[in-house]
Each structure stands twice: as structure tokens, then as C-alpha cells.
Amino acid sequence: MLRILVNALRTGVVTTRYPAEPSVPPVRFRGAPVLHPGSHLPPPAVCPTGAITERVDAAGRHVALDLARCVFCGRCAEDPWADAITMGRDFELAARSRADLRIEVMADDPTAPTGEPARDRSADAARVSSEIRRVLGRSLHLRHLDAGSCNACDWELAALLNPVYDVRRLGVDFVASPRHADGVVVTGPVTRNLETAVRRTVEAVPDPRIVIAVGACAASGGIVGEGYASAGGVDRVLPVDVSIPGCPPRPEAIIFGILVAVGRLDARLPRRE
Amino acid sequence: MADPALLDALRAAAHGPIDADIGPRPSDLTMRLGRASDLPAAAAVLSGPQAMALATVVATDESAVGKGALHVRYVFEPAVAGAPDRFVTLLVSVDGSRPEVPSLTTAIPAANWHEREMQDLFGIVPVGHPDPRPLVVHDGWPQGIFPLRKAFDGSRRVPVNPAAEFPHLVAEGEGVFEIPVGPIHAGIIEPGHFRFTSVGETVLHLDARLFYTHRGLEKRMEGLSPLDAFSVAERICGVCSVAHGLGYCEALEQIARVDAPRRARLIRSVALELERLYNHVGDIGNICAGASFHYGTATGLRMKEALQQMNERLAGNRFLRGLLVPGGVRLDLSDDLVADLAATLQVTLSGLDGLMGRIEANPTVVDRLDDTGLLQRQAALDLAVAGVAARASGVDRDARRDHPHGALAGPTPPDVRVVTASEGDAMARMTVRALEARESIRLIGEFIRQLEPGPLHVAVADPLPGGRIGISAIESPRGEAVHWLRTDASGRVDRYHLRSPSYHNWPAVALAAETAIVPDFPLVNKSFELCYSCTDR
Numbered sequence: 017m018l019r020i021l022v023n024a025l026r027t028g029v030v031t032t033r034y035p036a037e038p039s040v041p042p043v044r045f046r047g048a049p050v051l052h053p054g055s056h057l058p059p060p061a062v063c064p065t066g067a068i069t070e071r072v073d074a075a076g077r078h079v080a081l082d083l084a085r086c087v088f089c090g091r092c093a094e095d096p097w098a099d100a101i102t103m104g105r106d107f108e109l110a111a112r113s114r115a116d117l118r119i120e121v122m123a124d125d126p127t128a129p130t131g132e133p134a135r136d137r138s139a140d141a142a143r144v145s146s147e148i149r150r151v152l153g154r155s156l157h158l159r160h161l162d163a164g165s166c167n168a169c170d171w172e173l174a175a176l177l178n179p180v181y182d183v184r185r186l187g188v189d190f191v192a193s194p195r196h197a198d199g200v201v202v203t204g205p206v207t208r209n210l211e212t213a214v215r216r217t218v219e220a221v222p223d224p225r226i227v228i229a230v231g232a233c234a235a236s237g238g239i240v241g242e243g244y245a246s247a248g249g250v251d252r253v254l255p256v257d258v259s260i261p262g263c264p265p266r267p268e269a270i271i272f273g274i275l276v277a278v279g280r281l282d283a284r285l286p287r288r289e
Numbered sequence: 290m291a292d293p294a295l296l297d298a299l300r301a302a303a304h305g306p307i308d309a310d311i312g313p314r315p316s317d318l319t320m321r322l323g324r325a326s327d328l329p330a331a332a333a334v335l336s337g338p339q340a341m342a343l344a345t346v347v348a349t350d351e352s353a354v355g356k357g358a359l360h361v362r363y364v365f366e367p368a369v370a371g372a373p374d375r376f377v378t379l380l381v382s383v384d385g386s387r388p389e390v391p392s393l394t395t396a397i398p399a400a401n402w403h404e405r406e407m408q409d410l411f412g413i414v415p416v417g418h419p420d421p422r423p424l425v426v427h428d429g430w431p432q433g434i435f436p437l438r439k440a441f442d443g444s445r446r447v448p449v450n451p452a453a454e455f456p457h458l459v460a461e462g463e464g465v466f467e468i469p470v471g472p473i474h475a476g477i478i479e480p481g482h483f484r485f486t487s488v489g490e491t492v493l494h495l496d497a498r499l500f501y502t503h504r505g506l507e508k509r510m511e512g513l514s515p516l517d518a519f520s521v522a523e524r525i526c527g528v529c530s531v532a533h534g535l536g537y538c539e540a541l542e543q544i545a546r547v548d549a550p551r552r553a554r555l556i557r558s559v560a561l562e563l564e565r566l567y568n569h570v571g572d573i574g575n576i577c578a579g580a581s582f583h584y585g586t587a588t589g590l591r592m593k594e595a596l597q598q599m600n601e602r603l604a605g606n607r608f609l610r611g612l613l614v615p616g617g618v619r620l621d622l623s624d625d626l627v628a629d630l631a632a633t634l635q636v637t638l639s640g641l642d643g644l645m646g647r648i649e650a651n652p653t654v655v656d657r658l659d660d661t662g663l664l665q666r667q668a669a670l671d672l673a674v675a676g677v678a679a680r681a682s683g684v685d686r687d688a689r690r691d692h693p694h695g696a697l698a699g700p701t702p703p704d705v706r707v708v709t710a711s712e713g714d715a716m717a718r719m720t721v722r723a724l725e726a727r728e729s730i731r732l733i734g735e736f737i738r739q740l741e742p743g744p745l746h747v748a749v750a751d752p753l754p755g756g757r758i759g760i761s762a763i764e765s766p767r768g769e770a771v772h773w774l775r776t777d778a779s780g781r782v783d784r785y786h787l788r789s790p791s792y793h794n795w796p797a798v799a800l801a802a803e804t805a806i807v808p809d810f811p812l813v814n815k816s817f818e819l820c821y822s823c824t825d826r
Contacts, residue, residue, distance in 0.1 A: 019647065019650075020584050020647060023643065023647075024584070027591075030591055041601070042601055042602040042605070043602075044601075044602065044603070044604065044605035044620065045601060045605045045606075046605045046606065046611060064516075064517045064520035064521070065520075087520065087524070088606070088611075089520055089610070089611055090605075090611060090619075091516075091520075103605075160476075160477045161473060162473070162478070162479050162480045162502070164480075164501070164502040164503075164504055165479070165502065165527075165822065166502075166524050166525060166526050166527045166822045167479055167526060167527040167528060167820060167821070167822045168524075168527025168528070168530070168608050169527070170477055170478065170479060170527070171527055171528060171608075172607070173477045174477040174478075175590070175594060175597070177477075177590075178587070178590035178591060178593075178594050179587050179590065179591045179594075180591065180594045190476075190477060192475035192476070193475070204502065204504075205504065207501065207502055207503060207504055208427075208428070208446075208447060208449055208503075209426075209427045209428065209500060209501045209502075209503055210472065210480060210501050210502070211428075211449050212428060212449060212451040213472050213473050213480070213501070217473050238524075239520060239521055239524045240504045240505075240506065240509065241509065242444060242446070243443050243444055243445075243446075243504075243505045243508065243509060244436045244441070244443055244444075244445055244446065244447050244505050244508065245436070245503050245504050245505035246504050246505060247446075263524065263606075263610070264527065264607075264608070266601070266607060
């Protein structure tokens with residue numbers, strides 16, 4: 017016992033101060049891809065999840081990237097497209113709307129307008145957010161719901177309870193029963209074999225409740241997509257309040273998304289060059 | 290012929306003709322049985338006198354190729370330490386109008402789930418199977434739809450009709466209770482349903498229902514280019530990302546007939562050991578959680594976190610995704626990172642020694658672990674259990690030594706010291722993990738010492754050569770995973786099958802749980818620490 021105490025004192029505090037202090041990911045970290053307008057942007061086929069799409073109109077070729085689908089593999093930022101897309105280090109990507117996770121730029125002509133969709137932030141969403149913040153902002157109890165994850169997102173959620181991230185310091189905790197929860201964090205694309213369990217678990221959470229989709233599979237189907245065994249994302253089955261991109265999102269990215277969900281932090285627009 | 294004695298023994302046991310070929314690898318054999326009814330006799334020769342174990346079973350629909358549609362390959366590997374690296378495949382063709390094969394499960398219990406999966410996904414009936422319940426498909430799956438047949442459109446959704454109850458073994462008697470647990474669990478873990486039948490605290494029977502996370506990934510990969518399919522293979526399982534990525538790459542490189550360069554192989558092996566290390570260290574912490582030793586839990590998780598941060602510095606991803614690529618690796622191990630890694634491993638080593646010392650000096654923890662969740666050696670052999678669970682029950686198997694891969698397949702590989710224990714309880718599984726973690730740290734040092742400047746990858750043909758098969762076996766953190774890959778005529782993925790270590794180990798968890806009391810189940814489960822996602826796919 018004494019040895020344990022001595023060792024605990026010697027170890028000291030290992031807990032991060034995020035989000036009070038920023039977290040700087042390592043150099044090799046692959047965060048949000050940055051699309052450079054007017055460059056030789058890659059064709060959609062380069063992306064294994066279909067996150068890259070293109071459309072051609074009178075103005076020219078528009079290339080769009082859906083961060084909800086992106087698995088941050090970095091293939092679109094390799095030669096011969098290394099000048100057109102670079103992997104940024106931005107990981108605070110959570111958003112209330114799928115449309116906010118879409119980046120669109122004009123390819124090939126730097127002077128043309130980029131044709132981004134207008135940001136969907138209605139006054140209603142802001143009002144709900146302030147109500148949620150009043151009720152849940154300082155104490156949020158979440159239930160984890162695995163809807164067919166590869167377990168990477170699950171382990172990152174589990175990491176939120178380790179001594180380094182310790183989300184309880186932020187008033188956030190994970191509970192054993194949906195009856196005790198203010199909302200759910202869902203991982204995985206919603207498999208056919210879990211669809212019933214997912215619906216029943218969410219229905220068991222008292223209303224009003226928050227649904228947070230963690231990772232590419234939950235946010236969009238990700239690498240799994242839609243098929244005989246997969247619904248292709250949580251929003252196919254339930255309304256989603258906040259989506260957190262990543263494959264998997266690093267723990268700070270999940271913390272950011274949870275705090276966005278309760279209105280303690282504001283979602284940001286993805287960066288464009 | 291590479292092994293005339295084996296062929297003679299098989300021909301003596303069979304009534305129909307047997308053709309023998311070399312392959313998929315030069316050291317492997319494939320025996321095509323003229324009659325499917327000869328399968329049990331041929332399998333008995335392999336599992337009996339030849340001392341081989343079932344490695345995997347792969348069903349295929351080869352209607353595109355034209356020579357009879359459905360085939361099943363039963364792949365065997367040596368079950369004893371020190372045998373040469375070899376797979377022997379028994380190949381049978383299945384009559385499309387009456388798709389049946391004789392079941393092997395009664396003689397070879399490890400075939401149990403393989404045969405049920407083949408029945409669900411291909412509609413091939415294992416005749417005489419003792420427990421032919423559906424395995425992979427749940428909730429009112431319609432009769433006559435077999436998603437892995439080529440005629441089935443994989444993008445088609447199949448409606449869900451929730452069933453009131455799942456078919457399971459029902460025990461009756463005074464004081465017999467059923468305890469349903471899951472599929473959604475109380476903690477942050479993967480989904481599975483466990484039906485305990487108990488009398489008081491004693492577990493009479495445990496029926497585990499898995500495959501909740503079945504995403505149809507093998508179907509998803511069909512028709513993809515080799516590179517796109519790699520992105521899927523790397524994401525079958527989070528904590529086995531390197532192992533499964535590597536297994537896919539090595540199978541693919543066999544088909545392409547290329548070898549990853551030496552430096553790439555060394556970096557791959559470093560990553561594979563790092564993956565084992567962060568898992569083993571975290572698993573020891575989680576076993577402490579099962580035994581209510583919270584200091585141990587916090588220490589294990591803190592050490593695992595430090596290793597995952599190292600992963601992120603090395604690969605840009607905390608699960609080491611994006612490091613491997615077919616043909617080699619994408620990222621180099623720079624001198625800075627080598628120094629960083631060495632320092633991180635030094636801290637891990639002393640932290641691990643300290644933690645294990647405190648666990649062993651704590652009688653309440655030791656008492657929870659000793660004799661808990663026993664897995665007998667014979668049961669481990671019968672079920673072809675892999676990895677830590679097998680080695681802690683005295684089965685001397687490790688794919689790093691038995692099927693060398695990564696840098697271990699190259700010249701002058703370091704010896705892998707395979708750790709075994711004989712007790713077969715939760716304590717043995719934890720101790721084996723701790724010793725293997727130390728061995729992983731030693732091996733990483735050896736691999737780094739052998740690093741020399743050189744290319745990081747070789748070009749791989751895309752599309753791949755058509756109609757070829759690749760097979761690989763990788764020692765993942767959970768044990769041996771067997772990958773089987775075949776290309777179609779246009780060089781895309783025709784069929785990929787993964788047999789994960791957890792696939793063979795889950796039935797062993799049920800056996801071990803039956804030696805324990807209900808409150809010890811979380812501890813027993815954590816001492817095995819299996820993945821659901823790479824079992825379910």
C-alpha cells in the first residue's frame with residue numbers, strides 16, 4: 017500500500033489540460049485534408065470511402081470532400097496530388113450538421129468562385145443548443161452504444177476515462193444504463209444485427225437526449241458504407257445531433273465534439289486555403 | 290510431388306480420386322478431393338497421424354471462373370512446435386443443386402463455427418453438424434438468401450424482423466436461472482450477447498451469441514482494387530490494425546510475386562510488436578479492473594496511453610493505421626523516432642516491472658486470478674485456440690515462429706522466445722502477457738539494430754495477376770490470424786477471408802466461464818481479451 021502511494025506521488029499529475037490549453041498533434045498526424053483551390057485536384061476514385069466527389073458546371077470542375085466520410089488515410093495527398101491536397105493537423109472537426117463537414121473548391125482555375133454551400137446554422141439550432149447547455153452543460157452523463165464499430169472508436173472512448181484525459185474533470189461521465197443517461201455516443205455504421213438494439217437503447221434514454229456519432233462509420237458509414245449488413249451511418253436510423261469525424265477521432269477530438277454537443281464550445285468551419 | 294507419403298495416406302483413406310498440387314505457397318499442398326464424402330476420412334489423416342490443426346475454412350463462389358460454382362477449402366497447419374511452415378488444403382467442390390458437405394465438427398470441434406458461417410453466408414449445409422443454428426445472420430434473416438454468393442448484390446439491404454428470443458440451450462430444474470447479458474454492455478466495450486444458465490453463483494452453461502458487428506466486410510472487399518481493399522482490411526479491427534493490414538499485404542504480395550524490401554519488413558515488424566505491446570499492457574490494466582485493483586487499472590491505462598501517443602508520433606494514427614501499404618511501408622523510421630521509441634520503451638519496461646511486482650505482492654488480486662476461468666490444454670487443442678489463451682494452457686504455438694512473417698521471414702531473423710505456462714487460469718494468461726510484452730520490447734530493439742538504409746516499398750502491379758491465391762498467418766496481439774486472398778480474372782479481389790484468433794478463442798471463453806462463478810465472468814473475459822469486430826467482420 018505504502019509503495020503504491022509512493023509510486024503515485026512520484027508519477028505526479030499526468031492529466032492533460034485540454035481544452036483549456038490547446039493540444040498540438042505530432043507532425044505526422046493526419047488531420048483534416050486541406051484542398052488547394054485551382055490546383056490539379058484528384059479524381060473521386062482515389063478515395064477508398066467515396067469522400068471525394070466532383071461536379072462540373074458552367075464555372076468549371078468543383079471538387080468536394082466530405083469529412084464525415086474521410087478516414088484520414090492520406091492517399092489523396094500523395095503524389096501526383098501532393099500539391100493539390102495536403103494533410104492538415106486540424107482535428108477539432110465535430111459539427112452539428114453533415115453539410116458543415118463538406119469542403120468544396122474549384123479545381124484548375126484559381127480565379128473562379130469556390131461555390132461552397134451556405135453554412136446551415138439556423139437560429140433554431142442555436143436556441144436548442146443554449147437550452148441543452150443550461151440543462152446539461154455542467155454535468156453530462158453519456159451511454160456508449162456500439163453499433164458495429166471496429167473497436168478503435170470504442171477504445172478511444174474508453175481512453176477518455178484514463179488518467180490522461182479523465183473527462184470526469186469536465187463534468188462528463190459514462191453510465192451503465194441508458195435510463196441514467198442524457199444521451200448516447202454511437203460508434204459503428206449500425207449493423208443489421210444491432211439495429212434493433214440501437215433503437216431500443218436510444219428509446220430508453222429519457223427525452224430530451226443527445227445523439228453523438230463518433231467516427232467515420234457512425235457519421236457516414238465510413239469504410240463500411242451501406243450494404244446487406246450495414247445501414248451506412250447512424251443518421252439512417254436516428255436523428256444525430258453532432259458528428260465527430262476521424263478513423264478513429266483522437267480522444268481530444270471526441271472531447272471537442274462532446275463539448276460542442278452541449279454548447280460549451282462552438283463548432284468551426286473546416287479550413288480552406 | 291512434395292510429400293508422397295502424405296498423398297499415399299490420404300489416398301488409402303479415400304474412396305474417390307485425390308489430385309495433389311503445390312500451393313498456394315511453394316511450401317504448401319492443395320489436395321483436391323474427387324468426392325466430398327471423403328472429407329472426414331482425409332481430415333482424420335491430417336488431424337490424426339499428421340498432427341495438424343484446422344487453420345481456416347474458406348468457402349468460395351467461383352461461378353465467374355466457370356468450373357463449378359461452390360467450393361470449400363479446409364486449410365490445416367502443423368499443430369506442434371518446430372514443424373516446417375506449411376499449409377495443407379483439402380479442396381472439395383459442392384454440387385450447386387444440392388449444396389452439402391459432410392460436417393467435420395464432431396471429429397474436429399474447431400470446425401464448428403466455420404461450418405455454421407458457411408451455411409449462413411453460402412448456403413452450404415454441413416450434414417451431421419451437431420448444432421446447426423444460424424451464427425452470422427440474426428433477426429428474421431430470410432430463407433434462401435446467401436449474401437456471399439456472387440449472385441447476391443452486396444449493396445442490397447435486408448429487412449430486420451426482431452426475434453423475441455434467440456435459440457439457446459435451456460436447462461430446467463429447481464433453482465436454475467437464466468441471466469441475459471448484452472448485446473449492449475454496461476461498459477465501453479463491444480457488443481455480444483451472453484446467456485448464463487446458473488444455479489446460485491455457479492455457471493452451469495454459457496451460450497454466447499456474437500456477430501452483432503457483422504458488417505459484411507468480406508463482401509465489401511470483393512471487386513475492389515488491391516489498394517482499396519487494403520484500406521478495408523486495415524479497418525476490420527481497431528486493435529489488430531497492423532496485424533490484419535500486414536496479413537492482407539503478405540497474401541497480396543504472394544499473388545503479385547514481390548517481396549517487401551528489408552527495411553520495410555523491419556519497420557512492419559516493429560509496428561507489429563508495438564501493437565502487441567500496447568494491447569498487452571492495456572489488457573493487464575483491464576484484468577486489474579476485473580479484479581477491482583484500481584491502481585493497477587490506472588497504471589496499465591496510463592502506460593497504454595503513452596504507447597498510443599508514441600504510435601501517433603510514428604504513424605500519424607494512434608492505432609498505427611496508415612503506416613503499411615501493399616509492397617512495403619509509407620513512412621520511415623527516422624533517427625529521431627528511433628531515439629523517441631527507445632526512451633518510451635525503457636519507461637514502459639520499468640513501469641511494467643513495477644506494476645507486475647505490485648500485482649504479485651497483492652494477495653487479494655492474486656486470489657481473484659488464481660484458478661479462475663480454467664482452460665484445459667486438451668480443450669485448447671481441440672478448439673485450435675490461438676495466442677495468449679493457448680500458450681497459457683501449455684500449447685506451444687506462435688505464428689511468428691511457426692509461420693515467419695515481416696522481418697522474421699528475412700535473413701538472420703532474431704529468435705522469438707515463445708512464452709508458455711501450464712496452469713490455464715486467468716493468472717497464467719496475465720503472466721504470459723507480461724512476459725510477452727518484455728519479449729516484444731526486446732524484439733523491437735533487435736529489429737531496430739538491423740535497420741539499414743534502403744527502399745521503403747516496391748511497386749505492386751495494379752490490377753494484380755488474375756486467378757491467384759495468397760495465404761498468410763500473422764501473430765496478432767490476440768494470436769494467429771489466417772488471411773486467404775484470391776484475385777479474379779481482372780486482378781481485383783475475388784474473395785478475401787480472415788480467420789481471426791478470436792474466432793477460434795470465443796468458444797474457449799464459454800468453456801472457461803463454466804469453471805467460474807457469474808461475478809468472475811468479466812475477469813475471465815478480460816483475461817482472454819478477445820475482439821468481437823474481427824470475429825464478426
